Amino acid sequence: MPVATVKYYLREGLLPAGERISTTRSEYGEEHLRRLGLVRALVQVAKMPIATVRAVLAAVDAPGSTLHYRLGAAVSSLPDGVGIEADGIDPAVERTVTELLSRLGWEFGLSAGEGYPPYRMLLRAVATLRDLGYPCDTETLLPYARAATTAAEADLDLIQGAGGSEKRIEAAVLGTLLYEPVLLSLRRIADAEESNRRFGGES
Amino acid sequence: MPVATVKYYLREGLLPAGERISTTRSEYGEEHLRRLGLVRALVQVAKMPIATVRAVLAAVDAPGSTLHYRLGAAVSSLPDGVGIEADGIDPAVERTVTELLSRLGWEFGLSAGEGYPPYRMLLRAVATLRDLGYPCDTETLLPYARAATTAAEADLDLIQGAGGSEKRIEAAVLGTLLYEPVLLSLRRIADAEESNRRFGGES
DNA sequence: CAACCTTGGAGAGTAGGACTATCCAAGTGT
DNA sequence: ACACTTGGATAGTCCTACTCTCCAAGGTTG
Known part of the structure; x- marks a missing residue:
């Protein structure tokens, strides 16, 4: 370098x-x-812009009260979609997402709500799907939420496995970010696998 | 616009x-x-560069023999990590990944192997984790692979639900890409949820 | 039918991001 | 003593995704 x-x-x-x-x-x-x-x-x-990297590292270094709070703050610092205006989102989309979260019993996500960047990111993504005519009702999204849960459990196991409180914060933020490409590439490989299974012999 | x-x-x-x-x-x-x-x-x-969008759309429009083949070709057209040289990857990483795939019974992924961009992407991501001291043995990666499988099943259900052969190709490629942010944001929300569950009361 | 408006097309210009190259003064090593 | 390196600052490069400006040809309206 x-x-x-x-x-x-x-x-x-x-x-x-x-x-x-x-x-x-x-x-x-x-x-x-x-x-x-x-x-x-x-x-x-992780293909992050420099400014985001700076924000993430600052959040990791910043002190805070409880571990859980710091984890939340650190993840919130991932702008990953700055300028995503929550306005102009179809209320129907919001209703679908709310229903999804409550169906899963994700009380925390529901209460954190609007302010949490991933929540806005989700709204935006679902709204886009809707506009393009792809299905995005609660039923369709459920399997993805289940997959996300599986990944999240693995994430938290990793975090708990990490040494001290500092190490855990780092593991939470950086781990989450660095395992992201792993999850995405595995999904694509799994897609190919499943496609082969279902359509393999077709003409 | x-x-x-x-x-x-x-x-x-x-x-x-x-x-x-x-x-x-x-x-x-x-x-x-x-x-x-x-x-x-x-x-x-999906934050894709213009050149990639062109390649993806071209792949979607291109004719091909079987549906499965066309799906593969279309996904392969997602460079999403151009310039990722497969060289210089620690053989141990390659062994771990191979073991993971065979453990899952993903014969197709194993045989497609090197040439398949997501495979190289996975190698690269795992190698990075290793370098930074994050765990990335087969055992650790398994839950992520399981999450990926869940997502892939949902993907293929969507594809099968789509109308004709053309529609399916589009659903395969664009659906895969457009549900990606959904999966990622759900994972982050699930992380917060799980963190709250485990560390919620801690100081 | 004449003055004005719009469109397609082509070329150059812009803004932001991530480097990269050049200088210079102040040390270091032999 | 003298070539060599380093930290620090400034400016330049390359790329990408737009955005602006023109122009000629064609519509539109009073």
């Missing part, structure tokens, strides 16, 4: 400055190297 | 030209409008 890029990340505040030894020298340790690896992973694998 | 943008899409070959009525007038119908909606959805919701 080119030096200029590291300098750029330093400037952008994605990496903490090393310890100054003299005017022309700073010392970087294991921690810095790991952080650099994280940044690279977020930028290249 | 600004006219200039539509002109741009036309130039880029994302939209077919309308029927010429005279030198200065073309006629656009329902089909064109729908296509425009699709392009918009792929660009804004």
Whole structure:
């Protein structure tokens, strides 16, 4: 990786400055190297814009009251759809989503509601599907929610498996983000598999 | 939506030209409008680059032998990680992934192997996790694969529910892409839910 | 039928993002 | 002593997704 890029990340505040030894020298340790690896992973694998990476890392570093609260704050910091205006969403879509969440017994998601970025992201995505004529009633969405639940349980197992409170926060945010491509690629492979199973012999 | 943008899409070959009525007038119908909606959805919701959208639409439009083959070809056209060199991947990662696929009985995925973009995407993602010290053994990945299977079954149900062969191809590719944000946002909401369940009362 | 408006088409221009290259002054190593 | 490196700052590059400006040919309205 080119030096200029590291300098750029330093400037952008994605990496903490090393310890100054003299005017022309700073010392970087294991921690810095790991952080650099994280940044690279977020930028290249999770394809996040620099500004988002900065926000995410800041949220991970920020102190907070309870672990659960910090987890929520950190995930909320993933803008992943800035400028998604919640306005102009068909009320029918909102009703469908609300029904889905309550059907699953996701009280927390229901109460967090509007303010939670993933919720707005979901509304937007469902509204798009609707506009294009793809089915998106509660019944259709349920299997996806079940799949999401399975993934979430695995996520939380990972988080609980992590060492201290700090490590858990990191695992929560970065783990969630970094396992995302894993889930997506597995889904596509599973699609091919299932398609082969159902249509394999067809002409 | 600004006219200039539509002109741009036309130039880029994302939209077919309308029927010429005279030198200065073309006629656009329902089909064109729908296509425009699709392009918009792929660009804004699925956050795909223009070049990828063109490739995807071309794959959807292209003729082919069997339905299953065309589905595969269409999904393969999603570069979603162009320039991912399969080289330099730790053989241990490859072994883990192979073991995972065979554990699931995904013979097709195993045989399609290297050439299939999602497979390379998976290798890359797992390798990154490994480098950062996150667990990514077969055991850890299994739940995600199970979640992926659930989603894939829902995908194929949707595809089978679609009308003709053409409609199915479209549903396969575009549906897969457009339900992706649904799955991702549901996962994040499920994460919050599960976190609340496990850590809700903790300090 | 004349003044005005619209459209398709082509080319250049813009804004933002992620680097990348160049300089320079202040050290370092031999 | 002298080539070499590093931190820091500034400016430049490349790419992408638009957006603007023109123009000529064709409609539209009073």
